[in-house]
Amino acid sequence: MVGLAGGGVFGPAPVAAQPTSDEIRAWVEPVVPVAFDRFREYLRLPNDARDVEAMGPLIDWIESAFAERGFDTRRLETERLPLLLAERRVDAPAATVLVYLQADGQPVDPSAWRQTNPYDPVLRARDADGRERDLAWSALEGERDPDWRVFARSASDSKGPNIQFLTALDLLDGQGVALDYDLKVVVDFEEEMGSPQLPPAVEQHSDALAADMLVIFDGPPHYSGRPSLKFGARGIATLTLTTYGPRVPQHSGHYGNYAPNPGQRLARLLASMKDDDGRVTIDGFYDGVELDDATRAVLEAVPDDEAEVRRALGIAASDQVGGSLQEAVQYPSLNVRGLSSGWIGDQARTIVPADATAEIDVRLVRETDGDRLLGLIRDHVESRGYRVVSGRDPTEAERAEHARLARLDGSVSYAAFRTDFDSPPGRWLEAGMRRLFGAAPVKIRTSGGSIPISPFVTTLGVPAVSVPTVNPDNNQHSPNENIRVGSFVEGIAIMVAVLSQPLRPIAQVP
Template sequence: MHRLNSIAAGLCVLLLQANAFAGSQATAITAATQKNLPEYLELLSLPNVAAEPKDIERNVVFLEQSFQKRGFKTHRLENPAGRPMLLAELDGARASVPTILFYAHFDGQPIVKEEWAQKDPFEPVVKERNAQGAWQEVPRERLFAKPFDPELRVFARSASDDKSPIVMLLTAVDVLQSQRKTPAINVKVLLDSEEEMGSPSLATTVKAHAQLFKADALIVLDGPLHGSGKPTLVFGNRGITQATLTVFGPTAPLHSGHFGNYVPNPALRLASLLASMKDDDGRVRVEGYYDGIELSDADRQILRATGDDEAALLKRAGIAKAERVGATYQEALQYPSLNVRGMASASVGAKASNIVPSEAVAEIDIRTTPETDGRRLFELLKRHIEKQGYHLVDAAPTKEQRATYDKLAMFKLGSVEAAARVPMDAPVGRWAMTALKSATAPAPKAEPVRIRMMGGTVPTDVLVEALGLPFLLVPTVNADNNQHTFDENMRLGNFVTGAETVYSLLVTKYPKYPK
């Protein structure tokens, strides 16, 4: 009995020491986060739409300085578009330990200022919810108050996607250096300047600087946490294929009174054509579209294990019923999607005219899976359009074509990024699981959520093809961050836990294994 009591007492001491360590670690990372928030706000104040190379240049200069002052050697990787990328290597690399390449991007989606509930999306503001649940602006000084308020949010373009993970990584490095600790891995960081436009220069850049990119695994710091807020690991991402569909009408807009009921309206024809592609439950009707997707019972068990709150998802989206492509949210992500991301035909509102428009345009995006190639799906859609009686042209139709064919359309393929996925028992996943369950992780007692494949797209296909690396996505930002739309935001509590997550990855030994 005495021996059992001694063992129990020893375990209690170890538990208290572990809790004390975790508490001090959280305190250190919270303090480092608050110290780095001015740097974060300054980075957010730099416009970063990739279509403006001068803005990208200003971001690169800022990030070079941020990494260099922490002991990183930086390499500016130029491209013909004038949007340089940045590769940073932390000093002190050792041949005896593996190298992990962290990926993030610093460009952001285009903005429409009028949609935002603030003066300028590139003038970050701090907000909290009031008693009615609405967001209200508060002074920036609140960010630095004690005790730290994790529910404050920073609103700005790229607040979450994807500048915050970059500063989280820098914060984790700051804490390591303040503790005079050496990372358990060699650290390289790739900062992409063109992710939101499909990373068109990435493949060429990687091939031109192959030696700089040598690593043992790739960690992508992008995407939102699971809706539960638990630490999250994602083992794949969907690809994206973009296309433009134009339906032609008269050679010029015509008076709707004189020509309505006589000249076919291309906007109505486009609407009918798009409607023919999906049924009322959201399933794509195009023959062969879902070919190759086979989910086993084990796959479905993994998908169910994520524990999504389907009622909360419906409430967040503001809809009564989900489409039925899959039985659940996670299952739906395993199939290729067909989305209309924008439509246009003449003008609306005060600028609308009483006309039959000359053409109607739909911008389409297809989110693909590893089993479904985007170019093949484009060809299937093309054949479907032709089966609806359309003659497809490669440019604006000629007089002869207009006189010959009743239904004229143009279907143009845009950018194509492939999906990628790794097995859920891959060594890179086991390493990350160890890190996220360690004492330094945000919730060491919580089982991380493992997601087979996330819905969004990052350029893993280019990096995996060029480098041959196993990869994993480690999201850190709040699920309700409004990325890609107006009022994008970052919850400060997630900023701290994100820095803790990256810190845990940095201090966890990575096993060497044959590639």
């Protein structure tokens, strides 16, 4: 049932069975080898969304997986890759739950991996001396070490959660557990590209996607590994900033001290955007973000060990944007994610480069508008004496007229979202996790990373909460991405617990 806006009491219907923690773990254990077999098959399917044709087998696989489990499936076509919508209804539903899954992954550089093919998963153990060794997959059929790991692209982000979810559905169906809500699943195949097709697709298919709440199975929990719920995520905008020197690279002996060096100019320009403590100095960048005492209490309740965080990161001190890690991610960020000018290493040359480029990401919070922040950055560049162009390189006339030239191209992928702890999905998911673990999960107000959920929240008008189920040290987006065997198995149990939690006792669904 959809459209319970304003709050209401659910009508009469049988309450779904609630397996105990011991029952859930007893159900999960026998299916672990089969789940890993399915996982290996799925991991072998390339999922770089930049290659539209190569994504076909992956889309077919996941659509078939849902169809085999009794879901009605349809592809929501876009200008590029589709979204997949799978739906399974029940009699007299208490509500409609929409689940978001991501199936694409970051590009791979095989030369940087400790295996020949990042899409061919490898099971590894780490010995006491820290050395890794490959294991036969049959090792999972016997006594297994929860610290063994599966290495492959998207092992954690996010094919692992996909298989955890499918396995949880199989267990609930096999045990005859009746859900008391309609279940919709939307699978995104362009998340790592910023889900550019998602906002118009949600707008176009809002009736098909309509739900009372959104649950996201994605990402790692609190870095301590404690069970967690995440009630928000930052949005993201990206921009490319290029400065210009001579029309083509020039001999540094002939023209050094004469032709302006774009690398040095870019370095000064970037340095002008932040102070030595890491705070953005662009006027108005943090406007609207205020943390009151109640919010700070919520942030302080997260069990961070910041000395351990710094040790794990290999840093002696953190930036001082906020008073803590949790406080820092409540603010928008400006991050230089890549730099390029001239050549380095064996290819280094004695030249004045022709240009220098910085790739920048801006993480957004609910109080900040991405287009406004991009505008502030442009204003700042212009305030430093630059003529700024967009969508093209400077013309010859502009080169002749302006001493400082920059190109700035930026776009907002999606906004941030944040849901109240006491929202219906928050109470529902917490109840399921309490049943499994016997204690409340760590509740995180806003995670630092970004997921493309705001189009659902704003267009469909639904609250959203994320359930993370993979290990924090998974190397997502990087070479040697992995998922810990124990985390994979625990994630199945978490999904069984939350999906089997009755929704009917939740009195209000906005």
